[in-house]
Structures are given as structure tokens and as C-alpha cells.
Amino acid sequence: MAEMQGRGPAGGDMLLYLTDEQLRRGAEAMFFAYRGFTADPDRILANKNYGRAHHRALHFINAAPGTTVNNLLSILGVTKQSLNRVLRTLIEDGLVESRVGRVDKRERHLFLTEDGAALERELSEAQRARMRAAYKQAGPEAVLGFRRVLEAMMDPDMRRQYRDLQEGRG
Amino acid sequence: MAEMQGRGPAGGDMLLYLTDEQLRRGAEAMFFAYRGFTADPDRILANKNYGRAHHRALHFINAAPGTTVNNLLSILGVTKQSLNRVLRTLIEDGLVESRVGRVDKRERHLFLTEDGAALERELSEAQRARMRAAYKQAGPEAVLGFRRVLEAMMDPDMRRQYRDLQEGRG
DNA sequence: CATATTAAGTCAGCCTTGTTGACATTCCAA
DNA sequence: TTGGAATGTCAACAAGGCTGACTTAATATG
Numbered sequence: 188m189a190e191m192q193g194r195g196p197a198g199g200d201m202l203l204y205l206t207d208e209q210l211r212r213g214a215e216a217m218f219f220a221y222r223g224f225t226a227d228p229d230r231i232l233a234n235k236n237y238g239r240a241h242h243r244a245l246h247f248i249n250a251a252p253g254t255t256v257n258n259l260l261s262i263l264g265v266t267k268q269s270l271n272r273v274l275r276t277l278i279e280d281g282l283v284e285s286r287v288g289r290v291d292k293r294e295r296h297l298f299l300t301e302d303g304a305a306l307e308r309e310l311s312e313a314q315r316a317r318m319r320a321a322y323k324q325a326g327p328e329a330v331l332g333f334r335r336v337l338e339a340m341m342d343p344d345m346r347r348q349y350r351d352l353q354e355g356r357g
Numbered sequence: 358m359a360e361m362q363g364r365g366p367a368g369g370d371m372l373l374y375l376t377d378e379q380l381r382r383g384a385e386a387m388f389f390a391y392r393g394f395t396a397d398p399d400r401i402l403a404n405k406n407y408g409r410a411h412h413r414a415l416h417f418i419n420a421a422p423g424t425t426v427n428n429l430l431s432i433l434g435v436t437k438q439s440l441n442r443v444l445r446t447l448i449e450d451g452l453v454e455s456r457v458g459r460v461d462k463r464e465r466h467l468f469l470t471e472d473g474a475a476l477e478r479e480l481s482e483a484q485r486a487r488m489r490a491a492y493k494q495a496g497p498e499a500v501l502g503f504r505r506v507l508e509a510m511m512d513p514d515m516r517r518q519y520r521d522l523q524e525g526r527g
Numbered sequence: 528c529a530t531a532t533t534a535a536g537t538c539a540g541c542c543t544t545g546t547t548g549a550c551a552t553t554c555c556a557a
Numbered sequence: 558t559t560g561g562a563a564t565g566t567c568a569a570c571a572a573g574g575c576t577g578a579c580t581t582a583a584t585a586t587g
Binding site: 425426427437438441445461463464465 | 562563564565566567
Binding site: 202204205207208209210211212213214215216217218219220221222223224226243246250264311314315317318319320321322323324325326327328329330331332333334335336337338339340341342345346348349352353356 | 372374375377378379380381382383384385386387388389390391392393394396413416420434481484485487488489490491492493494495496497498499500501502503504505506507508509510511512515516518519522523526
């Protein structure tokens with residue numbers, strides 16, 4: 188095989204990090220970390236009649252203002268019925284605005300209102316605070332590796348979505 | 358402030374990796390990667406009348422054979438009613454065995470049967486295959502960083518659980 | 528122009544998995 | 558012996574997924 192990517196910094200055996208036990212360990216880390224990752228926004232939302240699905244919608248509308256419903260669907264990976272339920276409440280509550288497309292009038296372009304942007308900020312700031320602390324504690328090299336592994340773990344379609352989002356921010 | 362942990366390897370500004378944009382980016386990476394992380398087992402389970410909750414129970418019973426219901430509850434972070442529903446079907450279907458404690462007969466100790474262990478293997482092997490590919494692609498340094506950041510992202514209680522699980526494997 | 532396709536929205540119904548609250552049983556320990 | 562802990566169970570509910578069927582409007586295509 189000769190996968191010579193190198194040896195662990197601790198000087199262990201080659202490819203020790205690819206043993207089943209290490210992989211199980213990584214899976215557990217993902218599980219526990221994702222819980223932490225969502226904990227703070229979830230706590231905020233619990234008092235507001237919204238859930239994690241609303242957070243996700245707010246996040247991606249904020250990241251790509253003017254996105255269409257279809258595009259949001261493919262980013263979130265849910266059915267339109269599921270998204271619609273969430274989107275409807277956000278629009279009714281004045282957090283999201285839906286504008287008919289100028290060039291293609293079938294499309295609806297989604298934007299956050301001021302209130303929507305405010306809630307998005309509150310949620311993502313809570314989430315960022317935790318990530319900031321984790322990044323700080325782990326250091327820049329670790330953050331690079333973190334992102335590299337996560338990216339490699341995505342489905343190809345999602346990786347494309349993920350990278351496209353970055354483009355929009357130049 | 359003077360957080361002198363260093364500069365990005367690309368030679369960019371100090372603490373560039375702690376900007377709000379970088380943190381948002383990390384959050385999106387977590388979102389998309391977690392989808393990939395659960396995709397394969399979910400696909401397998403869809404054909405079997407089980408869900409992600411069953412996978413989690415099987416995983417942690419396998420990781421800590423003989424664990425009590427209460428211990429499993431605190432690892433999974435759900436209510437006993439929620440866990441019980443899942444556990445009941447697994448026991449009925451002969452995938453999990455529940456033995457009355459010898460020293461404390463109130464406690465139930467949980468074990469996988471052969472069938473349970475087989476399903477657990479199938480699920481976790483699918484999950485590990487993806488992680489193995491991601492680890493290989495990212496390299497050992499990245500994996501170290503990945504785990505470091507994830508660990509820093511956990512709630513302290515979860516971090517304790519996570520580390521305790523490691524102890525049990527020496 | 529006629530027709531097919533697409534985007535969006537809606538209704539109804541279902542499933543999984545989470546939640547509370549109430550309550551029974553069993554058993555350990557003070 | 559009594560209080561509390563661990564477990565299990567019942568009922569009811571909510572969020573957020575899903576499928577399927579259908580409408581409306583607008584665009585694309587023959």
C-alpha cells in the first residue's frame with residue numbers, strides 16, 4: 188500500500204490514525220461535538236417557538252441573500268413541504284421577505300428583514316462564541332485540519348454547495 | 358488582547374482564523390459534514406424499520422458493554438422515555454439483551470446479542486469507510502487538528518463522557 | 528400557438544424522535 | 558421501616574422529516 192502520508196507526531200506506528208478504534212473515536216467525537224455545536228442556538232430558540240430548522244433557513248438566507256426557494260432546498264437537503272412549513276412561519280412573522288423574481292416571475296427570492304437579520308445574528312453569535320473558544324483553544328493548525336477533514340467527509344454535492352457559498356463571499 | 362498563538366500557515370494576518378467569516382464557514386462545514394457523517398448508516402437503516410436513534414444505542418452499548426440504562430441516558434442526552442422506546446424494540450427484536458444487575462438488581466445491564474453486534478458492525482463499518490477515506494485524504498496532521506477542535510467544542514459533561522469511553526478501551 | 532415543464536405553494540397523512548407529566552414497581556440504604 | 562433511586566410504562570404532544578396529489582403561474586419548447 189505504502190500510504191506514506193507520514194507518521195503520527197507522537198511517533199506512533201504508520202497509519203495508526205486509520206485503525207478502526209481511531210475511526211470509532213472520531214465518530215464519537217463528531218457525535219458529542221455536534222451536540223455542543225447546536226446546543227446554544229437550540230436553547231435560544233426554545234423560548235421563541237422556533238426550532239433548529241428555522242435557524243438553518245435564517246443562516247443560509249443570510250449567507251446567500253436573494254437565494255431562490257429551490258436553491259435553498261438543495262442546500263438544506265429537505266423536501267419543499269418541510270421547508271415551506273418553516274419558511275411560511277418566518278414570512279408570517281416578518282423575519283423573511285419573499286420577492287417575486289424580476290427575470291423569472293415563478294421564482295421567489297428570499298431575504299432577511301431587519302428582525303430576521305437580528306435573530307440570525309443572535310443565534311449565530313451564540314454559535315460562533317463556542318466555535319471561537321474551540322478554535323482559540325485548538326490553535327490555527329488544528330483549525331486547518333478540522334476544516335480539511337470535515338470537507339473530505341461531505342458528499343460531493345454538499346462539498347460543491349459548501350464551496351459555492353464561499354464564492355459568494357469572495 | 359495579544360493572543361499570540363501564531364499566524365496562519367499561509368502567512369496571513371494574525372488570528373485570521375478567528376474572524377466571524379471564518380467561524381461561519383466552520384459552522385457550515387460542520388453542518389454539511391454531519392450530513393455526510395450520518396448519510397450511510399441512515400440509508401442502511403431506512404430499509405430496516407430502524408432510525409438513527411437505534412444506531413446510537415447500538416453504538417454505545419457496543420462501546421461499553423454492560424452499561425446501565427441510566428448511563429446510556431446520560432451519554433445520549435435524551436429522556437428515558439425516548440430511549441426506552443428505542444431500547445424496547447431492540448430487545449424485542451433480539452438485538453439487545455438486558456440483564457438484571459447482580460449487585461444492584463434495579464439496574465439493567467445492556468449487551469448486544471450476536472445479531473445486534475452484526476447490525477452494529479454493518480452500520481459502523483459504513484460510517485467508518487467514509488471517515489477512513491476522509492482521514493486518508495486529509496492526512497494525520499489534519500486528523501489530529503480535527504479531533505482537537507471537536508473536543509474543544511463539546512460541553513464539559515460530554516467531554517467527560519467522551520474521555521471516559523476511551524478509558525474503557527485502554 | 529399549443530403544450531410540456533418548471534417553481535412554488537398547499538393539503539392531508541404518516542413516521543421518527545424528541546418532550547412532559549403521572550404513576551407503579553422494585554430494591555437499596557439510612 | 559421508610560425514603561429515595563433506578564427502572565419501566567402510559568398518555569399526550571410537538572418538531573420536523575417524509576410521500577403523494579394537486580393547483581397556479583410562468584417559462585420553454587415543439
